[in-house]
Amino acid sequence: MADFQRVVEEIRSFLQGSDQTLRDPIPEYAGSYAEAVREANDRLRRCKEFLNQNLRSEAIQVAESAPNLVDMVAVLDFPELGEWEEFCADHALTPPPKLQLLVAEDLNEAYAAEEPLREHLKQLRFLALTRAPLAQRIKVMRELAVLDPESHFWKDDLVVFEAARLKEFEQEARDAAARGDAQRLKELALELKSDQWVRPPSAELVDKVKKAYSKISRSVGRERVESLAPQLIESATSGDIDRARRLRDEWGQAVKEARLTPDDILSQQAAPALDWIAEHDRHAEAEAAFHATVSNLINELNAGRKASVPKLERLRQESLAFGRPLPIEVEERYTSVVGSIQAAAAWNRKLFLIGTLGGAAVVVLLIGFLVMLSMRGNTTQVIAGKITALLDENDVDGAERELNLLREEDPTLLQNAAISPLADRLNKMKADDADRVSTFELHLKNAQAFIDRDILDGRGAGIEAGGAVRAADT
Numbered sequence: 001m002a003d004f005q006r007v008v009e010e011i012r013s014f015l016q017g018s019d020q021t022l023r024d025p026i027p028e029y030a031g032s033y034a035e036a037v038r039e040a041n042d043r044l045r046r047c048k049e050f051l052n053q054n055l056r057s058e059a060i061q062v063a064e065s066a067p068n069l070v071d072m073v074a075v076l077d078f079p080e081l082g083e084w085e086e087f088c089a090d091h092a093l094t095p096p097p098k099l100q101l102l103v104a105e106d107l108n109e110a111y112a113a114e115e116p117l118r119e120h121l122k123q124l125r126f127l128a129l130t131r132a133p134l135a136q137r138i139k140v141m142r143e144l145a146v147l148d149p150e151s152h153f154w155k156d157d158l159v160v161f162e163a164a165r166l167k168e169f170e171q172e173a174r175d176a177a178a179r180g181d182a183q184r185l186k187e188l189a190l191e192l193k194s195d196q197w198v199r200p201p202s203a204e205l206v207d208k209v210k211k212a213y214s215k216i217s218r219s220v221g222r223e224r225v226e227s228l229a230p231q232l233i234e235s236a237t238s239g240d241i242d243r244a245r246r247l248r249d250e251w252g253q254a255v256k257e258a259r260l261t262p263d264d265i266l267s268q269q270a271a272p273a274l275d276w277i278a279e280h281d282r283h284a285e286a287e288a289a290f291h292a293t294v295s296n297l298i299n300e301l302n303a304g305r306k307a308s309v310p311k312l313e314r315l316r317q318e319s320l321a322f323g324r325p326l327p328i329e330v331e332e333r334y335t336s337v338v339g340s341i342q343a344a345a346a347w348n349r350k351l352f353l354i355g356t357l358g359g360a361a362v363v364v365l366l367i368g369f370l371v372m373l374s375m376r377g378n379t380t381q382v383i384a385g386k387i388t389a390l391l392d393e394n395d396v397d398g399a400e401r402e403l404n405l406l407r408e409e410d411p412t413l414l415q416n417a418a419i420s421p422l423a424d425r426l427n428k429m430k431a432d433d434a435d436r437v438s439t440f441e442l443h444l445k446n447a448q449a450f451i452d453r454d455i456l457d458g459r460g461a462g463i464e465a466g467g468a469v470r471a472a473d474t
Contacts, residue, residue: 004036004067008078015080022091029091033084033128037076038098043069054151056110057121063107064439070111073104120144127234134165135191142196147230160197166201169209183219184255185213228254229270236273244277290322298330301337304409309341310472329401335404384418391425396433399426437473 006030018374043062047069050059063069077099078084088095114121126132140159145154147404168189176184192206228251235244254260260267296313300307316334319326324358326334350393385407390399401422413419 003032004072007036008075011084012078014082016081020087022093027093030088030096033076034094034096036072037099040069040072040076041100042095044073044100044107047107048100048103051106051110056151057116059107059110060114070104070107071097073099073101075241077101086224094279113150117144117147120147125302134161134168138162138165162198166205169201169205172273173209173212177216180216180220182213185209185216189213208362217257221254221259224254225251225258225260225266229266232270232273236276241277241280244273245281248274248277286322290319290324293319293322294326294330297326297334301330301333304346305341307337307341307344309338312338332401334406336409340409380413380416380418382423383413384416387419387422391422391429394429396426396429400430411413 010025011029011033014020014029033228035176047059050056050062053100059211070297081096085096101430120140124137124144127140138158141154141161145151145158169192173185173188176188189206189209192201232244232247232251235241235247251274255267267364293315297312297319300312300315312334316326325331359426364388383402387399387402390402403414403419403426406419414423
């Protein structure tokens with residue numbers, strides 16, 4: 001515990017006690033307390049001088065030397081200070097000076113302003129101690145100037161550091177050009193083009209570095225193009241489209257650097273490979289667009305009778321515009337859904353007409369119902385004929401697909417007299433197929449058993465096995 005802390009505790013204990021008669025060592029405490037306040041005020045005045053010069057970091061450095069000034073002022077400004085000042089005046093003790101609390105408030109504000117800069121300041125001090133390149137130090141100083149706009153000394157320091165940095169440029173550019181280091185020259189050119197310079201570099205220096213970069217980058221780019229051309233051709237010849245696309249991207253960058261013209265021999269050599277890649281890209285884009293359009297059509301078809309016929313027609317035409325037929329299951333689904341929607345719409349129109357006819361409603365309703373039954377019957381006959389044709393051709397899968405579509409759209413039709421026998425016929429054909437497969441497998445198994453026994457017995461069972469196989473085939 002610091003002496004001033006102990007003194008303040010003794011004074012507070014004395015003031016809070018019941019016996020406040022003057023006695024030793026109270027006079028000693030008064031002198032020690034007054035001396036501590038004078039020391040704090042001296043440090044506060046030094047901080048104030050730095051703050052007046054916008055040297056906030058220096059002020060904080062003074063405050064943070066031991067004992068910490070902010071903590072010291074907080075202890076010395078104890079709650080019973082007014083009572084202590086009256087006691088000292090009444091008993092002719094050393095009067096304590098007034099604490100410079102306004103300066104302490106300024107110091108607290110300096111701490112608050114410094115906090116966001118703390119990491120940058122720490123980094124800048126480290127760069128200075130390690131004699132880091134000027135470019136790195138200037139970068140941090142520019143960031144500090146943005147974070148701390150009220151401290152004008154940052155710009156003053158930047159003027160000095162930037163002038164020193166500009167003196168380095170010509171030598172760095174010459175060294176990079178001698179090494180053929182296009183990347184370094186590019187970095188130097190970008191640094192000169194930055195709009196963060198307090199005093200922009202001369203146009204002569206900017207032009208000199210730019211020309212050096214242009215010359216070296218063109219040479220390096222040419223070498224890169226010469227390396228990439230045969231790789232592009234080889235990847236196209238082998239059909240490796242993924243590798244070809246990666247090389248195409250590198251080629252594009254190298255061509256810019258080399259300022260390669262279309263009539264250059266290297267451009268002409270790479271042209272067929274680049275055309276091949278472009279054709280693949282167009283095909284891939286068209287394929288993706290086609291599938292996206294078909295997917296939109298399928299999504300609309302999934303709405304069933306709630307789907308919009310104009311929208312379905314538009315999506316179908318957009319899909320066909322790619323010059324490719326729709327997948328057969330999508331085309332069949334489209335025909336089924338549109339037919340169902342149109343039939344329902346026709347019936348709704350008839351119902352509306354019936355409602356407007358007034359007294360003839362019953363007669364028209366009956367006619368409409370008969371018409372609907374007729375249309376439904378016609379539709380059923382068409383579907384039944386299509387399924388029958390498929391069954392006659394032994395196309396079990398096609399017939400089953402048609403029945404599944406019918407089950408989705410109108411399950412009641414499966415009970416229709418024209419459809420129900422066809423479903424039974426399909427089930428029988430599937431069962432017969434399953435029986436034939438099972439019988440064949442049984443005969444095949446028996447034949448293998450004959451062959452195995454013949455081998456074991458050494459007899460001529462091969463003839464019998466052959467007969468079993470022929471029996472299975474029939």
